[in-house]
Amino acid sequence: MRGRSGRRRGAPDTKGEILAAARAVFGERGYDGASVRAIAAAAGVDPALVHHYFGTKEKLFLAAMEIPWDPALIADAIADDSTGVGVGERAIRTFLSVWEQPAGRGPILALLRSAMQHETAALLLRQFVTRAILGRALVAFQGVPDGALRAEAMVSHLIGLAIVRYVVKLEPLASVSDEELVRLVAPVLQRYHDGPFEPGE
Template sequence: MTGTAPRRRGRPPREDAADAPAARDRILEAAREEFSEHGYDKTSVRGIAKAAGVDAALVHHYFGTKEQVFEAAVALVFAPAMEAPKAVEEGPLDGVGERLTRYVLGVWENPATRAPLLAIVRSAVNNETAAAVFRRLIASRVMRRIAVRLDTPDAELRTELAAAQLVGTALLRYVIKVEPLASADPEQIVARLAPVVQGHLTGP
């Protein structure tokens, strides 16, 4: 007997635990890159661990299953978009459609945020598990926060319809690249889309 308690399954080795914050960040960044490059189906926890320079048990310790790692990676990529509810909270509701539309398109138009968004969305489009994570994240962290501001019994339905309008436009413009939408001027898109989003949120 050495007096040392056996290491529980999934518990990080002592040397990894000492570097916990940095190791966790490396895992999260590696996961984002692996999912972006290979998609959900072809990414493994072992591959993420190798890219991060850690043991696979450490990935499980911090994030759990592959699905949970994916959700954490999506949250990292979508961090800028998670600020979207502020477009509702700041200013009167009668202008929320334009503010929200302009914000969402701005996130997609920015090259720094568009590339990782594209990769993650492609995973969600091609895999049902990834799609479920994507829907859950959007519903819990974005749309429900917007629905709270709307004083109507169907607030969640309204926000989901607005989200469908914006996400659908983003898919057609940036992922599938359907013309002429893909090359249309962003201001033209805002002018046509914002009244529809406004109608979903505050219309009769």
């Protein structure tokens, strides 16, 4: 008599198989195009099992890409105006808190390097930044004229800084202290938030 067929409820390496399927599906479809259902199908498991192990698509992406920090916490820190400092300083200090940790730097460095060479990786990074970080950080720009454009300019500045400081390692920017970098960059980031800007027609 044949045994029951169907999707597995769980197995010793099910989590690893889900992660492998997620990497493949994210790579083929991008962050937006990948769905938990499609990843579950590729892994041969029920979507509920994916949610059981990882919770959300965003958290699955973080695990699949081996990114050990939560973008929600980063965006919330940038948006938190109860700290008594401007959004520019909050942004650069939060940025440094992530990048100056070797464990947190490695995976995102790999993704940045890949994005500079491969369109698929660039698409993944672009969609992830847009949905997971920029979307949340927009809270800090609510009520600000051209807030979406200003927020995107700030995030692009930080991504460029990451490439120059940690990927290209251009001196002296690569070796300047955190506090010097805060003093140098925070006013620029603050200008993205509330500096004068006249959009073209």
